[in-house]
Amino acid sequence: MSFDATFQNKRFNSVGTRPLRPDGIDKVTGRARYGADFNMPGQLVARVLRSPHAHARIKGIDTSKAEAVKGVKAIVTAADMPDLTDGDEALFAILDNCMAREKAMYDGHAVAAVAAIDESSAKAALKLIKVDYEVLPHVVDVDAAMMADAPVLNDTIFTQGVEPAPSKPSNVANRSEFGHGDVDAGFAKADIIVERSYKTEQAHQGYIEPHACVASCNADGTADLWVCTQGHFVYRQNCADLLGLEASKLRVTSSEIGGGFGGKTHVWAEPVALALSRKAGRPVKLIMSREEVFRASGPTSATSIDVKIGATKDGKITAAEATLRYTSGPYPDMWAELGAMTAFAPYDLENVKTVGFEVVVNRPKVAAYRAPSAPMAAFAAESAVDELAKEIGMDPVDFRIANVAKEGTRSSYGPVYGPIGIGPTLDAAKAHPHMSAPLGPNQGRGMACGFWFNFGGQTCTDLNISADGTVTIAVGTVDVGGSRASLSLIVAEELGIEYSDVKAVIADTSTLGYNDMTDGSRGTFSTSMATISAARNAIEVMRQRAAIMWDIPLEHIYWEDGHAKAAGSKHGNRAPLSVKDIAAEAGNTGGPIAGHSELVADGAGVSFATHICDIEVDSETGSSRVVRYTVIQDAGKAVHPAYVEGQYQGGAAQGIGWALNEEYIYGDDGRLQNPGFLDYRIPVCSDLPMIDTQILEIPNPNHPYGVRGVGETSIVPPLAAIANAVSNAVGLRMSHIPLSPPRILAALNAAKT
Amino acid sequence: MPAIAVSTTINDDTVEFLCQPDETLLDVLRNRLGLMGAKEGCGTGDCGACSAIVDGRVVCSCLVLGAEAEGRTIETIEGMANGNELHPLQRKFIEHAALQCGICTPGFLMAAKALLEVNPDPTETEIRFWLAGNLCRCTGYDKIVRAVQDAAAEMRGETA
Ligand code: FES
Ligand code: FES
Numbered sequence: 001m002s003f004d005a006t007f008q009n010k011r012f013n014s015v016g017t018r019p020l021r022p023d024g025i026d027k028v029t030g031r032a033r034y035g036a037d038f039n040m041p042g043q044l045v046a047r048v049l050r051s052p053h054a055h056a057r058i059k060g061i062d063t064s065k066a067e068a069v070k071g072v073k074a075i076v077t078a079a080d081m082p083d084l085t086d087g088d089e090a091l092f093a094i095l096d097n098c099m100a101r102e103k104a105m106y107d108g109h110a111v112a113a114v115a116a117i118d119e120s121s122a123k124a125a126l127k128l129i130k131v132d133y134e135v136l137p138h139v140v141d142v143d144a145a146m147m148a149d150a151p152v153l154n155d156t157i158f159t160q161g162v163e164p165a166p167s168k169p170s171n172v173a174n175r176s177e178f179g180h181g182d183v184d185a186g187f188a189k190a191d192i193i194v195e196r197s198y199k200t201e202q203a204h205q206g207y208i209e210p211h212a213c214v215a216s217c218n219a220d221g222t223a224d225l226w227v228c229t230q231g232h233f234v235y236r237q238n239c240a241d242l243l244g245l246e247a248s249k250l251r252v253t254s255s256e257i258g259g260g261f262g263g264k265t266h267v268w269a270e271p272v273a274l275a276l277s278r279k280a281g282r283p284v285k286l287i288m289s290r291e292e293v294f295r296a297s298g299p300t301s302a303t304s305i306d307v308k309i310g311a312t313k314d315g316k317i318t319a320a321e322a323t324l325r326y327t328s329g330p331y332p333d334m335w336a337e338l339g340a341m342t343a344f345a346p347y348d349l350e351n352v353k354t355v356g357f358e359v360v361v362n363r364p365k366v367a368a369y370r371a372p373s374a375p376m377a378a379f380a381a382e383s384a385v386d387e388l389a390k391e392i393g394m395d396p397v398d399f400r401i402a403n404v405a406k407e408g409t410r411s412s413y414g415p416v417y418g419p420i421g422i423g424p425t426l427d428a429a430k431a432h433p434h435m436s437a438p439l440g441p442n443q444g445r446g447m448a449c450g451f452w453f454n455f456g457g458q459t460c461t462d463l464n465i466s467a468d469g470t471v472t473i474a475v476g477t478v479d480v481g482g483s484r485a486s487l488s489l490i491v492a493e494e495l496g497i498e499y500s501d502v503k504a505v506i507a508d509t510s511t512l513g514y515n516d517m518t519d520g521s522r523g524t525f526s527t528s529m530a531t532i533s534a535a536r537n538a539i540e541v542m543r544q545r546a547a548i549m550w551d552i553p554l555e556h557i558y559w560e561d562g563h564a565k566a567a568g569s570k571h572g573n574r575a576p577l578s579v580k581d582i583a584a585e586a587g588n589t590g591g592p593i594a595g596h597s598e599l600v601a602d603g604a605g606v607s608f609a610t611h612i613c614d615i616e617v618d619s620e621t622g623s624s625r626v627v628r629y630t631v632i633q634d635a636g637k638a639v640h641p642a643y644v645e646g647q648y649q650g651g652a653a654q655g656i657g658w659a660l661n662e663e664y665i666y667g668d669d670g671r672l673q674n675p676g677f678l679d680y681r682i683p684v685c686s687d688l689p690m691i692d693t694q695i696l697e698i699p700n701p702n703h704p705y706g707v708r709g710v711g712e713t714s715i716v717p718p719l720a721a722i723a724n725a726v727s728n729a730v731g732l733r734m735s736h737i738p739l740s741p742p743r744i745l746a747a748l749n750a751a752k753t
Numbered sequence: 754m755p756a757i758a759v760s761t762t763i764n765d766d767t768v769e770f771l772c773q774p775d776e777t778l779l780d781v782l783r784n785r786l787g788l789m790g791a792k793e794g795c796g797t798g799d800c801g802a803c804s805a806i807v808d809g810r811v812v813c814s815c816l817v818l819g820a821e822a823e824g825r826t827i828e829t830i831e832g833m834a835n836g837n838e839l840h841p842l843q844r845k846f847i848e849h850a851a852l853q854c855g856i857c858t859p860g861f862l863m864a865a866k867a868l869l870e871v872n873p874d875p876t877e878t879e880i881r882f883w884l885a886g887n888l889c890r891c892t893g894y895d896k897i898v899r900a901v902q903d904a905a906a907e908m909r910g911e912t913a
Binding site for chain 2: 018020021024031033034120205206207256258261480481642643646647649650652654677683684686687688691
């Protein structure tokens with residue numbers, strides 16, 4: 001039966017309420033099991049040897065002394081992980097990143113790994129592995145990497161997307177372009193033009209749980225992997241492809257996940273753990289240290305962005321243009337492209353052009369970080385928009401409202417928008433008491449808008465009804481922060497049963513069909529869609545069972561308010577059958593009752609937010625403090641509003657950290673100087689005020705309940721909102737994120753002289 | 754290195770274990786005693802995920818040696834509830850949605866419990882500074898602070 005995903009404007013009973021999350025008790029009692037909390041009999045401990053050089057040719061690796069250490073059971077290098085990627089560049093990048101082959105490409109790149117009976121033996125062995133490096137010149141800065149004389153990281157990279165194709169390799173992997181209209185003509189019509197350059201530094205997702213897994217390869221070719229991941233099906237496919245295993249023989253179980261934010265979307269150490277297990281013939285547990293997490297997993301891109309925007313005196317933008325350069329680590333990806341797509345998404349523009357350059361550098365391979373690439377683009381665009389409003393003499397909110405995108409607007413990245421929430425978030429910001437509250441001394445107020453696409457994707461769900469009428473759903477998307485609760489609400493809504501009668505479990509890769517990652521804010525959007533579909537399939541089965549129980553034709557039975565009811569005067573006085581009534585008779589009417597669904601969720605529904613913040617700056621020290629913060633975002637439909645608010649607040653806090661403090665600091669030697677939470681400082685409780693939220697609900701037409709993704713957009717506006725607030729507080733335009741105390745102080749001092 | 758024999762009290766039970774001289778209390782709890790509620794987020798005293806209460810003081814168990822547990826009284830997250838009856842802080846954390854991924858939660862609960870034992874009526878600022886040694890990357894702390902305020906009110910008998 002094909003599933004109709006169109007929005008139906010129904011009245012909700014369960015959806016929109018705030019019940020207790022079902023996994024809460026496990027998580028407050030310490031019983032929930034995360035990546036490092038699983039053990040196998042006879043397991044070994046693994047440790048990874050990492051390159052101390054930013055760029056070096058590996059001329060040889062001698063493991064003989066290390067192998068002789070007592071307790072060492074296996075050592076692997078790239079030689080144990082042959083290249084099976086068959087020309088798939090993305091997969092090769094993952095392989096090379098897991099274990100360096102010819103060259104170490106960044107400080108922290110894995111070059112060998114040891115499995116031993118305990119940590120001290122493993123560490124002793126690491127010290128005895130001799131790697132013969134030929135140190136090569138390196139480059140970590142995005143602008144420096146684009147210079148003609150920069151060391152070239154990979155001589156097979158020829159810039160794609162330029163005509164004619166370059167004849168020489170470079171660090172620019174590709175050029176992408178988006179937009180419409182004629183920007184030159186648009187600028188000619190402008191009364192005022194603002195043209196600025198911006199930089200943002202590299203930030204890490206900063207999940208509190210380091211990557212951890214237990215791998216167990218058996219002699220018969222089967223294997224098990226227990227791992228913290230945002231997508232165990234994708235991990236299974238990656239690991240199977242890289243190690244030459246059959247996907248169905250590798251069972252991957254996702255543990256509870258202690259934060260991911262995009263950083264646990266592809267494999268890092270898991271193939272290495274499997275390779276060690278295969279070689280040792282024993283289970284292997286591999287946990288990354290915090291230092292390894294910073295040096296060798298995750299981070300987002302560092303960027304350098306130029307923006308030019310022109311407007312008429314009465315506040316109409318005539319043209320907008322941006323050039324965006326994004327680092328991707330040593331391997332090409334599509335981060336600049338995403339930045340170029342999102343930069344001007346909130347606006348209705350006649351003439352717009354964005355160009356993205358993807359730049360390889362000697363830094364760790366970039367991974368997605370919550371609305372990847374959008375926060376930096378929004379920082380640049382929204383800073384320039386603010387400055388332009390100021391030059392014209394318009395209120396920044398009014399200026400944005402005058403140029404806002406709406407239903408029918410052709411977006412700056414191509415598609416025409418359906419119903420969208422950017423206008424309503426701006427109207428709500430204008431009306432919000434925060435906007436008119438008085439500011440104290442040394443305080444400034446800033447606001448900014450943000451956009452994210454949201455993803456859908458492949459999803460598979462099982463729904464089983466027990467004989468007592470209670471329900472289990474098995475889903476393949478990991479619960480990163482409350483989705484078990486939201487999905488249980490959806491089942492309760494659809495079947496008309498109590499929330500407490502539903503149990504949601506995360507199924508492993510051998511129990512359910514393939515599911516994409518929990519990324520792109522797709523967890524609740526896609527899985528709720530599949531869950532609704534599975535529930536409707538189960539309702540269909542229950543109608544059939546009711547027909548048998550009553551012995552009347554199926555077409556005379558309809559489903560309403562959680563009951564099978566008989567239609568028409570002939571059958572009308574039968575008491576409706578509840579789920580429990582029908583389930584109790586299942587054994588006599590055809591056996592267990594279940595609903596299954598597999599689908600590709602389309603039409604995730606774009607999401608917009610507007611943030612307002614007040615900042616106080618201490619001009620003596622350059623330090624700044626957020627004194628008030630408000631998030632206004634469209635959720636489509638908030639299934640469990642408490643966890644929607646949590647997503648808004650969490651994204652804002654991450655954005656605040658990035659805007660004010662967080663950055664990767666490299667020495668001249670290309671080594672990361674701050675790989676720990678002491679020197680890479682994420683916001684702590686005393687740094688932040690309460691974060692106010694306002695949920696708007698502009699239904700997504702492509703989801704039965706109107707749900708849009710909510711997880712990512714909240715990190716998009718803060719960089720710009722804070723930069724605008726700091727700029728207003730100090731009376732100087734700040735253009736380099738993070739606005740750390742030394743950077744603010746330097747700007748203040750420079751302005752004095 | 755020869756192992757050290759340690760006798761201590763954990764969650765009201767007498768516990769004896771052997772550990773290496775350089776082994777942390779966190780490793781002992783997790784790897785030798787199966788008390789895996791304390792988490793390792795950093796191993797360097799910067800995240801608080803490993804928080805435990807030793808003789809009434811909240812500590813980073815990754816910075817305490819296992820051997821130092823000798824003769825002490827230790828509380829961990831596993832001992833916070835009374836059987837199946839949750840501590841008010843545990844209940845309020847769930848009610849206020851003060852956890853998303855939950856990896857930081859055991860540490861926050863330990864730290865908050867120690868706070869309310871010395872200060873039953875903390876201000877928002879006092880809560881925020883007391884909890885500043887515990888990192889949470891998911892929540893932005895808003896709901897955590899509210900959960901602590903609400904639990905404190907309930908424990909003072911001021912339930913709404
Ligand atoms: S693990 Fe002990 S403070 Fe982070
Ligand atoms: S809930 Fe995830 S780190 Fe706090």
